[in-house]
Amino acid sequence: MFYMIISIILLLYFGLNYYIGSWFRDNMGDAMSFMNIEVYWSIFFIIVLFSFVGVILNHYLPKFLQHRIYLLASYWLAALTYFTMCIITLNLINMLGIWFHLIPLQILSKENNSFRIGLLVLITVSILLIYGTINAKNLRVTSYKLNIEKQAGPLKRLHIALSSDIHLSDLKDKGMKKLVEKINEIKPDIVLFAGDIIDADRDMALYDFDSMQNHFKKC
DSSP: OHHHHHHHHHHHHHHHHHHHHHHHHHHSTTTTTTSOHHHHHHHHHHHHHHHHHHHHSGGGSOHHHHHHHHHHHHHHHHHHHHHHHHHHHHHHHHHHHHHHTOSOHHHHOHHHHHHHHHHHHHHHHHHHHHHHHHHHHSOOOOOOOOOOOSOBTBOOOOOEEEEEOOOTTTOOHHHHHHHHHHHHHTOOSEEEEESOSSOTTSOGGGSOHHHHHHHHTTO
16 A cells, blocks of 8 residues: 555656646747757756655765755755646636637637747746745744733733744854844744754754754853
8 A cells, every 4th residue: 555655656746747848848849949859858857856866865865965956856846836836827727718718819829829838937937936045045024913811820921932944954153143133133032943943854963953052042
């Protein structure tokens, strides 16, 4: 049963990648006419394979490659998700346009607009990935005010700072210092850390826990 589930997951993963690769080849083939189709698929599946290895077999890689391959895998999985969402959305718009005659047929014509549509999807996904990267590198504070109908002795108010998704493998000394300064700015009564503190791709021995402890002592 276990192997059957794994086989289905792998089939879906590689099948989805093949669909995305075929979609781009069909829509942007003219722009890639300089590239032989065998070369195109070789490059495409090298990226797919590295992404698979980066997630599933990362711990078997040399240590200097682990984080780099995992980073590639993370970006590709995010791109794959966005590509799928964009293509499904475009297909739905296309079907609705044909069924209900909402969009002129010349606009829906693949011959006229396939390259533009492919380029639009590529640009959209690139922007989303760039935005996600910038967002991940910048601390953001969101404030919530909660009223809890429960007695807590003499305590009338509790100011909590909750930090999540800090990914300590990417957060160097400068980043940790910035995080501590941001936490101290809001003067919390208690600090909580939740979710994705460390990364699965990193050997625990690579973390400088002494440096982390020295930084977080200042909270």
